[in-house]
Amino acid sequence: MKHASTPRHAFSLVELSIVLVILGLLTGGILTGQSLIRAAELRSVSTQYSAFSTAVMSFRDKYFALPGDMRNATSFWGAAHATPATCATTAATGTATCNGDGNGMIEVSAGSNEKFRFWQHLANAGLVEGNYTGIEGASGQADYAVANVNAPAGKLGNSLWHTRTISNNVYVSGHTQYFDGVYGNVYQFGAQTLNNDPSTSVLSPEEAWNIDTKIDDGKPATGLLVPRTRATCTNATAAVADSDNFDSIYNLTNTSAACVLVFRKIY
Numbered sequence: 001m002k003h004a005s006t007p008r009h010a011f012s013l014v015e016l017s018i019v020l021v022i023l024g025l026l027t028g029g030i031l032t033g034q035s036l037i038r039a040a041e042l043r044s045v046s047t048q049y050s051a052f053s054t055a056v057m058s059f060r061d062k063y064f065a066l067p068g069d070m071r072n073a074t075s076f077w078g079a080a081h082a083t084p085a086t087c088a089t090t091a092a093t094g095t096a097t098c099n100g101d102g103n104g105m106i107e108v109s110a111g112s113n114e115k116f117r118f119w120q121h122l123a124n125a126g127l128v129e130g131n132y133t134g135i136e137g138a139s140g141q142a143d144y145a146v147a148n149v150n151a152p153a154g155k156l157g158n159s160l161w162h163t164r165t166i167s168n169n170v171y172v173s174g175h176t177q178y179f180d181g182v183y184g185n186v187y188q189f190g191a192q193t194l195n196n197d198p199s200t201s202v203l204s205p206e207e208a209w210n211i212d213t214k215i216d217d218g219k220p221a222t223g224l225l226v227p228r229t230r231a232t233c234t235n236a237t238a239a240v241a242d243s244d245n246f247d248s249i250y251n252l253t254n255t256s257a258a259c260v261l262v263f264r265k266i267y
Contacts, residue, residue: 041156042207045189046215048154048161049263052187055127056267062125066185066267068118068163069100069109077124080134084111091133095124098134105165106185108142115143115164116150128152143197151198154189159202162188166264177228179221179236179245183264188228190260201257205233208259209250221246226262233259 059067063076077095081087087098088111097120098112106114113135120134130152137144147153147160154160166172166183173180190198203211208227209218217223220234227233227250236248251258 044155045211055122059125067121068106068114071099071102073097073099088113091135092120106163107165118163141195144195145197147192157202158192160192160198162197185267187263201229201259203259205250205254206252220250221248228260228262
């Protein structure tokens with residue numbers, strides 16, 4: 001006796017085509033979404049830079065000093081510690097802070113770690129969001145910047161902002177990372193780096209070039225915005241002899257994170 005076979009059903013070509021189209025749309029939507037998110041993160045670099053610059057100008061107009069470098073900060077917000085040397089290593093409690101030395105540079109002075117009190121003073125004045133300790137990171141390293149602890153976080157990855165004076169406003173020459181020139185007071189934007197300033201690359205050369213072109217001259221060795229990591233971010237080498245290569249360009253063939261940005265002579 002023969003049994004009737006169970007009919008087998010399979011996807012038709014039309015159904016398979018529909019499935020492939022849907023998968024393509026989903027994949028394209030994910031990639032487009034990632035691209036849009038990254039574009040927004042890159043725009044945030046320029047936005048945050050402008051916001052910080054405006055905050056510093058407003059602070060200087062109100063207090064006649066630079067944040068961090070302000071001689072009479074404790075008169076407004078109280079002293080973190082009465083002894084200047086101890087104050088420099090005492091984390092902020094509320095608005096309590098330390099005085100700077102008023103020399104126009106953001107540095108480590110005798111009574112204050114100005115590069116971190118900088119952000120605390122701006123926050124005390126209500127000009128930036130957040131609360132900052134005003135001292136170096138937990139390791140005790142003088143430049144150790146920690147996102148949302150003693151310095152503002154960036155909007156992409158584990159990036160953050162740092163500020164300081166490079167070479168006491170004198171001309172930098174023959175450095176293995178920096179192009180020749182006067183840097184003065186700078187913002188530095190990079191990935192958080194253990195026991196150091198944000199010196200780990202966070203942007204590809206194309207992304208750095210994009211930001212540079214929008215807010216400056218698009219050239220890595222000149223203008224307001226320059227990369228610190230010139231040997232990986234640009235076509236200039238790490239050799240000291242090439243440190244004044246003002247004709248260098250961004251290394252756009254390198255698609256990896258290779259750039260730390262420095263905004264120089266900003267205040």
